[in-house]
Amino acid sequence: MNSKRDIILTEVALRDGSHAVRHQFTVDQVKSIAKGLDDANVPYIEVSHGDGLGGSSMQYGLSLTNEMELIEAAVAEVKQAKIAVLLIPGIGTMPQLKEAAGLGVKMARVATHVTEADVSAQHIAYAKELGLETVGFLMMSHMASPKKLLEQAKLMESYGADTVYVVDSAGALLPHQVKERIALLKEHLTANIGFHAHNNLSLAMANTLAAMEAGATRIDGSIRCLGAGAGNTQTEVAVAVLDKMNIHTGIDLYKIMDVAEDLVAPILETPQEITRGSLVLGYAGVYSSFYLHAQKAAERFGIDSRSILIELGKREVVGGQEDMIMDVAAELSKRRAEVAV
Amino acid sequence: MKKVKVAILGSGNIGTDLMLKLSRSPILELTTMIGIDAESDGLKKAAEHGYEVITTGIDGFLERPELADIIFDATSAKAHIYHDEVLRKAGKKVIDMTPAAIGPIVVPPVNLDEHLDADNINLITCGGQATIPIIHAVHQVQAVEYGEIVSTISSKSAGPGTRANIDEFTQTTTRGILEVGGAKRGKAIILLNPAEPPILMRNTIHIQVEEEAKTEEITASIREMEKEVQSYVPGYRLRQEPIFDGKDITVFVEVEGVGDYLPTYSGNLDIMTASSVKMAEEWAKHKVAHIPV
Numbered sequence: 001m002n003s004k005r006d007i008i009l010t011e012v013a014l015r016d017g018s019h020a021v022r023h024q025f026t027v028d029q030v031k032s033i034a035k036g037l038d039d040a041n042v043p044y045i046e047v048s049h050g051d052g053l054g055g056s057s058m059q060y061g062l063s064l065t066n067e068m069e070l071i072e073a074a075v076a077e078v079k080q081a082k083i084a085v086l087l088i089p090g091i092g093t094m095p096q097l098k099e100a101a102g103l104g105v106k107m108a109r110v111a112t113h114v115t116e117a118d119v120s121a122q123h124i125a126y127a128k129e130l131g132l133e134t135v136g137f138l139m140m141s142h143m144a145s146p147k148k149l150l151e152q153a154k155l156m157e158s159y160g161a162d163t164v165y166v167v168d169s170a171g172a173l174l175p176h177q178v179k180e181r182i183a184l185l186k187e188h189l190t191a192n193i194g195f196h197a198h199n200n201l202s203l204a205m206a207n208t209l210a211a212m213e214a215g216a217t218r219i220d221g222s223i224r225c226l227g228a229g230a231g232n233t234q235t236e237v238a239v240a241v242l243d244k245m246n247i248h249t250g251i252d253l254y255k256i257m258d259v260a261e262d263l264v265a266p267i268l269e270t271p272q273e274i275t276r277g278s279l280v281l282g283y284a285g286v287y288s289s290f291y292l293h294a295q296k297a298a299e300r301f302g303i304d305s306r307s308i309l310i311e312l313g314k315r316e317v318v319g320g321q322e323d324m325i326m327d328v329a330a331e332l333s334k335r336r337a338e339v340a341v
Numbered sequence: 342m343k344k345v346k347v348a349i350l351g352s353g354n355i356g357t358d359l360m361l362k363l364s365r366s367p368i369l370e371l372t373t374m375i376g377i378d379a380e381s382d383g384l385k386k387a388a389e390h391g392y393e394v395i396t397t398g399i400d401g402f403l404e405r406p407e408l409a410d411i412i413f414d415a416t417s418a419k420a421h422i423y424h425d426e427v428l429r430k431a432g433k434k435v436i437d438m439t440p441a442a443i444g445p446i447v448v449p450p451v452n453l454d455e456h457l458d459a460d461n462i463n464l465i466t467c468g469g470q471a472t473i474p475i476i477h478a479v480h481q482v483q484a485v486e487y488g489e490i491v492s493t494i495s496s497k498s499a500g501p502g503t504r505a506n507i508d509e510f511t512q513t514t515t516r517g518i519l520e521v522g523g524a525k526r527g528k529a530i531i532l533l534n535p536a537e538p539p540i541l542m543r544n545t546i547h548i549q550v551e552e553e554a555k556t557e558e559i560t561a562s563i564r565e566m567e568k569e570v571q572s573y574v575p576g577y578r579l580r581q582e583p584i585f586d587g588k589d590i591t592v593f594v595e596v597e598g599v600g601d602y603l604p605t606y607s608g609n610l611d612i613m614t615a616s617s618v619k620m621a622e623e624w625a626k627h628k629v630a631h632i633p634v
Contacts, residue, residue: 090510091530119504121504318533318535323491323493323543
């Protein structure tokens with residue numbers, strides 16, 4: 001096997017996938033998956049609550065296991081892979097990042113809404129100070145023009161980010177839009193450019209290829225599509241596709257397939273697929289982790305989860321605003337009751 | 342009753358909004374606006390309104406300490422440390438609107454009475470002022486095991502100070518949830534939303550009580566608190582009835598500003614300036630009541 005890497009993949013199932021399992025990961029699950037991924041030669045594995053460090057909350061879902069325990073377990077299992085964490089300023093804080101770094105984390109991904117990069121200055125600088133490789137993560141990238149995205153990416157670069165990611169949190173971008181955004185960043189930034197996809201419109205793989213074609217050298221994958229909404233670019237699929245293109249990920253195809261089949265599939269409550277709910281996320285441009293919350297609210301108020309998601313899209317709700325789901329659901333159900341009277 | 346003289350330190354958005362609010366106070370007399378940038382809009386407006394304008398910062402004021410007995414500090418946490426030190430020496434009362442939180446942290450309808458003798462009181466954060474009253478209202482009925490608040494503000498109303506120190510918001514607000522709200526455990530989250538037109542400040546308060554929530558009593562207590570906050574922040578309101586689910590309670594609050602200097606969507610800034618005026622007024626009343634006749 002050729003371990004040279006033309007492209008660096010970060011496996012996000014143990015972070016983004018936290019949404020899909022309602023933040024119920026156990027130490028044993030994280031251990032076995034991290035070990036399997038490491039053995040398959042995955043270079044980076046992200047571990048945190050789905051909403052990053054400090055995300056455990058009534059707003060987003062309480063973690064079954066303290067994420068620091070999960071991080072510690074993952075660090076202990078890996079030989080070559082580096083463990084990464086996500087931090088969203090406003091949710092997580094610098095002391096939590098310090099704690100994670102102390103446990104052996106090597107990379108921090110600091111995330112903001114695509115137009116709010118300036119809240120990350122302190123955290124990016126602090127991550128660098130802690131000696132961590134640092135990524136700026138611009139979420140909901142479909143909500144800003146390429147020009148705005150570039151301006152914000154430059155800010156993150158100026159704070160010290162080694163890599164800046166275009167993050168399609170809603171899985172709403174189309175391939176030509178990905179290409180346009182990545183190419184613009186590539187032209188004006190010296191930092192590495194990364195791309196994070198969601199598969200809500202079945203475009204995660206295609207968008208990842210478009211991003212690479214335009215110059216992205218960092219990509220994210222979630223094994224067995226274990227990520228929010230319909231999941232992300234399916235890691236084992238990406239490894240196979242890139243292999244056919246003669247692009248080296250350094251990841252062992254058979255081993256990664258086995259991790260997906262033998263370790264990850266059994267922990268899924270339902271297979272990760274594009275349901276009408278996740279399709280609507282991509283269609284309406286709504287943050288992928290809203291998916292399960294919208295289903296719950298829909299059941300509670302006896303309305304269609306799609307109408308909730310469409311309404312949230314109209315209101316330009318951003319990532320993290322899970323509280324709007326219940327609020328909008330209550331409002332829609334009240335409105336319906338009034339019409340019925 | 343003779344009005345108590347006050348001054349504003351800091352001529353940014355908060356200071357200028359505060360200036361307009363103070364002009365309506367029946368108890369406080371704004372005499373002076375203190376800044377360091379003579380060209381700032383705030384100092385220009387202060388001059389137009391006929392207030393004393395000091396452009397040399399706190400040192401300029403200390404040369405003329407008779408101008409005010411209560412000072413509102415609307416500068417920054419860093420600057421406040423020095424301001425606190427010198428104003429204490431000068432025997433002035435200080436309302437700290439920065440996240441420095443040197444003095445006791447206060448939410449007017451909850452614990453202002455306990456701190457009327459303090460020399461320096463702190464306002465926590467906008468999110469704290471909007472949500473801690475609700476946590477306290479629940480706590481009065483049933484012990485609060487956990488209080489979690491999520492404040493969403495429009496991007497336009499989040500100034501550079503907030504943006505550069507966002508951890509201070511989450512940490513100081515959490516402290517307020519515990520110390521003032523009464524929750525055993527707490528968490529605070531802040532989100533910025535760039536939608537146009539800008540959204541009103543929204544707050545969601547997730548509360549967990551120790552036993553099955555007493556729906557009616559808690560709702561009544563929350564509604565009463567809503568009225569109390571409305572007495573000094575008119576645009577403060579519940580968006581809908583509290584939602585109950587076993588031990589969990591969710592309350593949605595929005596804050597519309599009065600639109601003095603800052604537009605009405607900036608409820609987050611308005612609640613800070615309105616709360617600080619409320620504090621200073623109570624302080625002034627207390628002081629007058631305690632002057633030996």
